Amino acid sequence: MEKGLLALLRKGGLTLYARHGTATIGVDQAYGTFQSCQNQRNLSDQGRREAIYYGQMLRYWQIPILSTITTSPFCRTIETARLAFPNSNLQIDPFLFEIFMLGGNLPTVVQSSILTISTSMLEIIPPEGINNIIIGHSFPRNVGLGIISNMGTVVIKPKGQGHGYEIVRKLTLENLAALDSI
Numbered sequence: 001m002e003k004g005l006l007a008l009l010r011k012g013g014l015t016l017y018a019r020h021g022t023a024t025i026g027v028d029q030a031y032g033t034f035q036s037c038q039n040q041r042n043l044s045d046q047g048r049r050e051a052i053y054y055g056q057m058l059r060y061w062q063i064p065i066l067s068t069i070t071t072s073p074f075c076r077t078i079e080t081a082r083l084a085f086p087n088s089n090l091q092i093d094p095f096l097f098e099i100f101m102l103g104g105n106l107p108t109v110v111q112s113s114i115l116t117i118s119t120s121m122l123e124i125i126p127p128e129g130i131n132n133i134i135i136g137h138s139f140p141r142n143v144g145l146g147i148i149s150n151m152g153t154v155v156i157k158p159k160g161q162g163h164g165y166e167i168v169r170k171l172t173l174e175n176l177a178a179l180d181s182i
Contacts, residue, residue: 005155005169006179009063012129014168015122015156016065018054019138019148020072020080021047037075047076048083050151050173055084057176064130071135072096080151081135093134095121100137102144115144122165125158149173 008014023041043051058065068089071077073096081090098114106114126132138148145154145167153176155168 006061008168009061009131009155009179012064012131013126013157015124015126015132015134015158015165016153017122017134017136017145017148017156018080018153019150020074020077020135021050021054021083022150023047023076040075043076043079043083047080047150051080051083054080054151054173054176055086057173058084061176061179065133066126066130069133069135070096072100072137074100074137077135077137081133084135085133096134096136099139099144103138103140111143118144119164120161122156123158123161123163125160146170 020043022044024044025041065085065088067087068091069081069085070091070093071081073092073094077096078090078092081088095117099118102111102114121134124132139145141147145156148154148170149172151173153171155171157166157168159165
């Protein structure tokens with residue numbers, strides 16, 4: 001299975017939706033003031049190592065990625081992207097904050113709207129021969145992409161606007177490191 005997955009990843013045309021690295025303990029207090037990192041949970045030292053390792057693994061496996069990485073506006077997602085892909089451009093997408101908010105107590109209509117927009121985002125097919133990377137947050141259990149481990153990745157096969165997407169595989173950081181061993 002993994003050897004086929006590695007070939008698929010090298011072929012491109014996928015979206016890799018990754019959760020940021022391990023963050024510090026605490027509660028985010030800076031909703032709307034994303035530049036204020038001191039009021040947010042930030043990457044821990046372990047999270048920084050995970051982010052660097054994540055980028056190293058994608059380069060080691062020669063998995064082609066777009067030169068622009070999309071991230072949530074939180075400091076921990078931006079730092080994850082910068083550490084993993086130091087030579088890439090970042091595109092901060094405020095919508096990814098909405099995915100973070102799915103974990104809160106939202107009215108059903110708001111949750112449904114967020115999931116509809118996230119589906120539209122995940123339906124976009126990357127340019128041929130390359131993969132798109134999004135650094136964001138975990139979803140709640142049984143919602144959207146579901147729970148994603150720290151620096152875990154959901155490999156998504158977009159089917160084009162209005163046609164949905166397929167979850168190819170959920171990977172932990174350890175799975176990513178062992179892509180060819182199984």
